[in-house]
Amino acid sequence: MKTYYSFIIFMAIALSGRAQLPLNGKHYADSIRLALNNTVSDSAKARSYFLLSDYFIRTADTLKSRQNLQQGMKYAGGNKYLRSVSLVYRAGAMPAHDADSAAKMFLQADKELQSFKTIDAFSARAKCWHDYARMLQFTSDDLEGYVNMLLNKAAPLAKQAGDWAYLGKIYLDVAFAFKNLTDFKKADEYLILAIKILRNAPGSSSYLASAYHTISENYSLSGKSKQAAAMLDSMRVLLQPYPDSDAWLDYYAGEGMRLTIAEQYEQSLAVIGKGIALAQKLGQAYPEQRLLMQKFYALYNKKDFKQAKDVALDLTHRYPYMTQAANRSQLFYCLALTSEDLKDKAGAYDWMKRYAALNDSLSRSTLQAKINALDIKYQTAEKQKKITKLEADRQKAVLTNWLLGIASITLLIITAFLIYYYRNSKKLAQQKELNHQQQLKEIEQQQQLKFTQAMLTGEEQERQRVARDLHDGLGGMLSGIKIKLSGQAKAGGHQELDGVIQQLDHSVTELRRIARNMMPESLLRLGLETALRDLCESLMSEQTQIKFQAYDIRKDMPAVIQANIYRIVQELLSNSVRHAQASKIILQCSQNAEIFLITIEDNGIGFDTTAGLNAEGIGFSNIKNRVDYMKGKMDIESVINEGTTINIELNAAG
Structure with missing residues (x-):
C-alpha cells in the first residue's frame, strides 16, 4: 500500500506544477513599470513592455499580455532588431490552436536575429528556441525533439550570450523531461548541473528554487529522505527574504510529501497546515486544494481514516480542483478506499460507482472481473458442500458396516453359516x-477438470476482452484526454500540464504494449508456429x-488448443529468461x-526438483494446470548451476 500512496502523492505533484515566476513577482512587475516611467528612449520602453508581456503570459493573464505586447x-x-525580437514574444503569446502560425513566427524570428551578433541577440535567440521547443512539445508531444532543441539550439546560444541564469533554466527543463519519463537518475544529473550553474548566476533565484x-521530489521518491531534506533546506533559505512568495507553496508541498513518505505523519500535517494557511493568505485556491489532497494522504497513511475522509469530502465541494476529471477520479477512488476502511460498505460502493462513471471502460472491466471471481467462488463453495455431504455419507456407511460387523460376530457364535455369510458380507x-x-x-477429478477448463477458457476470453478494452477503450480515452x-x-498557458501530457502519452504506449502481450495478434492471424517464433x-x-525449432505443427488445431500451447511455452520461456x-x-x-511435443533446454541456474514444483511459484502451477487440462504429462530434469530440461507431451485432439 505504501508504494501505491507514494505514487498517488507523486501524481498529485506532477499534476500541479507551478509556473516559474520571480520570487518577488509583484515587485518585479512594479519595478518594470517604474522603469517605464523613468525611461526616455523608445527602445528601452519597447524592451520593458516586452518583459511585462512575458510576465503576464506566465501569470496566465493573456489580456494584459497582449496589451503590453502591442505597446x-x-x-x-x-527598429529592425526590436521588430525581430517582438516576433519571439508574439509567437509565445499566440493561442494553442494556432501552433502552426506560432512555429513559423519562431523560425522567422531566429532567421532575422541571425544577422545580429550581439549578446542581446544571442539571448533572444536562446529564448526563441526554448519557447519554440516547449510549444512543439505541447502540441506534437515530441519529447525527443523537445530535448534536442533545448540541448542543441537553446543551450549553445545561452552560452554564447553568457546568460547563465537562462542556461540553468534550460537544463532544469531538460531535467523535467526526464523526470516526467520517471528517469530520475538522468533527471538528477541535469538538476545537479542546473543547480551548480544557478547558484552563481544573478537573477536566477526562481529557477534555483x-x-x-x-530534486527534492526525486530524492523523496527514491527513498533518499536525507538528501531531499537538504535540498528543501536550501530552498527554504533561498525563500526566506520573500515570505509572501507563492514559491513557498511548492516548498510546503515538497516537505509534506517527504515527511509522508518517511512515515512522519504529524510533522507532515504541520507543514501542510502552514502551506494551506499561506495559500489562503495569497488567495491561491488551487495550490490550497492541492495541499489539502496532500493532507488527505498523510492522514490516510497515518490510518486516521475519519479525518482523511472529512478532508476528501471537503475537497469534493472545492473549485477549481473539481473541474479536472483526473482530480475527481482520484478523489472518488480515495473516498471509496477510505469508506471501505471505515467499514462503510454502502459509502464505499457509492464512491466506487462515481469513480466507475469517470473511468467507464476500465471500471466495467474491473467490475466484471470481480463478478466472475465471486461466481467462481460461489460455485466452488457449492461443490465443496457436495463433497462434504458425500464424505458424511461415507462415514455413515462406515459406521453402519461396523454395526453389521458386530452383529455378524454375534451370529458367528451361533452358526457357521452366519460366520460364512458375515465374511462374505464384510x-x-x-x-x-x-x-x-x-x-x-x-x-472430484471430474469437477476439478471442469473447473480448470472453465478457468482456462474464461482466462483466455478475459485476456482477449481486457486486451480489446484496454487498446480500443482506455487507450482511446487516454489519447483523447491528452489532446484535451x-x-x-x-x-490557458498552464505549463504545469506538460507533465500530465507526457505521462499520459507514456501510459498510452505502455497500455497498448500490455494489450498486445495479453493476446498476441500473430496467434490470431498467422497461427501457432508464427506466434511462437515472434515470442x-x-x-x-x-x-x-x-533458438526455436518447429516440426510439422498443424495450422488446423482448435483455437483454444493453440492458445493453451502458446501460454505453456510463454511461461516456460519466462521462467528460463527471468x-x-x-x-x-x-x-x-x-x-x-x-x-x-514441447522440449525446452537452458543453461540457467537450475533448481532443486526434489523440493517440489510449488517452490517455483505460480508459473509452474499454471503450466501444470494447462498440461493436465490437455491430458498431457511433463518431465523435468534440472541440475543446480548447469541448467534445466523440460519435456512435455500434450493431446492436441481438442
Whole structure:
C-alpha cells in the first residue's frame, strides 16, 4: 500500500506544477513599470513592455499580455532588431490552436536575429528556441525533439550570450523531461548541473528554487529522505527574504510529501497546515486544494481514516480542483478506499460507482472481473458442500458396516453359516467402500477438470476482452484526454500540464504494449508456429539467445488448443529468461498426429526438483494446470548451476 500512496502523492505533484515566476513577482512587475516611467528612449520602453508581456503570459493573464505586447511593438517602431525580437514574444503569446502560425513566427524570428551578433541577440535567440521547443512539445508531444532543441539550439546560444541564469533554466527543463519519463537518475544529473550553474548566476533565484524543489521530489521518491531534506533546506533559505512568495507553496508541498513518505505523519500535517494557511493568505485556491489532497494522504497513511475522509469530502465541494476529471477520479477512488476502511460498505460502493462513471471502460472491466471471481467462488463453495455431504455419507456407511460387523460376530457364535455369510458380507462391504472411494475420487477429478477448463477458457476470453478494452477503450480515452489537456495547456498557458501530457502519452504506449502481450495478434492471424517464433524473438536480447525449432505443427488445431500451447511455452520461456537467468535457450516444438511435443533446454541456474514444483511459484502451477487440462504429462530434469530440461507431451485432439 505504501508504494501505491507514494505514487498517488507523486501524481498529485506532477499534476500541479507551478509556473516559474520571480520570487518577488509583484515587485518585479512594479519595478518594470517604474522603469517605464523613468525611461526616455523608445527602445528601452519597447524592451520593458516586452518583459511585462512575458510576465503576464506566465501569470496566465493573456489580456494584459497582449496589451503590453502591442505597446512594445508601438515603441519598437521601425527598429529592425526590436521588430525581430517582438516576433519571439508574439509567437509565445499566440493561442494553442494556432501552433502552426506560432512555429513559423519562431523560425522567422531566429532567421532575422541571425544577422545580429550581439549578446542581446544571442539571448533572444536562446529564448526563441526554448519557447519554440516547449510549444512543439505541447502540441506534437515530441519529447525527443523537445530535448534536442533545448540541448542543441537553446543551450549553445545561452552560452554564447553568457546568460547563465537562462542556461540553468534550460537544463532544469531538460531535467523535467526526464523526470516526467520517471528517469530520475538522468533527471538528477541535469538538476545537479542546473543547480551548480544557478547558484552563481544573478537573477536566477526562481529557477534555483524550482530546481531545489524538483530534486527534492526525486530524492523523496527514491527513498533518499536525507538528501531531499537538504535540498528543501536550501530552498527554504533561498525563500526566506520573500515570505509572501507563492514559491513557498511548492516548498510546503515538497516537505509534506517527504515527511509522508518517511512515515512522519504529524510533522507532515504541520507543514501542510502552514502551506494551506499561506495559500489562503495569497488567495491561491488551487495550490490550497492541492495541499489539502496532500493532507488527505498523510492522514490516510497515518490510518486516521475519519479525518482523511472529512478532508476528501471537503475537497469534493472545492473549485477549481473539481473541474479536472483526473482530480475527481482520484478523489472518488480515495473516498471509496477510505469508506471501505471505515467499514462503510454502502459509502464505499457509492464512491466506487462515481469513480466507475469517470473511468467507464476500465471500471466495467474491473467490475466484471470481480463478478466472475465471486461466481467462481460461489460455485466452488457449492461443490465443496457436495463433497462434504458425500464424505458424511461415507462415514455413515462406515459406521453402519461396523454395526453389521458386530452383529455378524454375534451370529458367528451361533452358526457357521452366519460366520460364512458375515465374511462374505464384510468382503462385499469392503469392495463397496473401495468403489465408493473411487467414485468420490473420480467425481472430484471430474469437477476439478471442469473447473480448470472453465478457468482456462474464461482466462483466455478475459485476456482477449481486457486486451480489446484496454487498446480500443482506455487507450482511446487516454489519447483523447491528452489532446484535451494539450488544448487547455495552450489556451490557458498552464505549463504545469506538460507533465500530465507526457505521462499520459507514456501510459498510452505502455497500455497498448500490455494489450498486445495479453493476446498476441500473430496467434490470431498467422497461427501457432508464427506466434511462437515472434515470442522467441521478442524475448531475445544481447544477454539471452533463443533458438526455436518447429516440426510439422498443424495450422488446423482448435483455437483454444493453440492458445493453451502458446501460454505453456510463454511461461516456460519466462521462467528460463527471468528466473533461471539463462543466456542460451533451445525451444523445440513438434507434432505427430494428435500428439504435440514441447522440449525446452537452458543453461540457467537450475533448481532443486526434489523440493517440489510449488517452490517455483505460480508459473509452474499454471503450466501444470494447462498440461493436465490437455491430458498431457511433463518431465523435468534440472541440475543446480548447469541448467534445466523440460519435456512435455500434450493431446492436441481438442
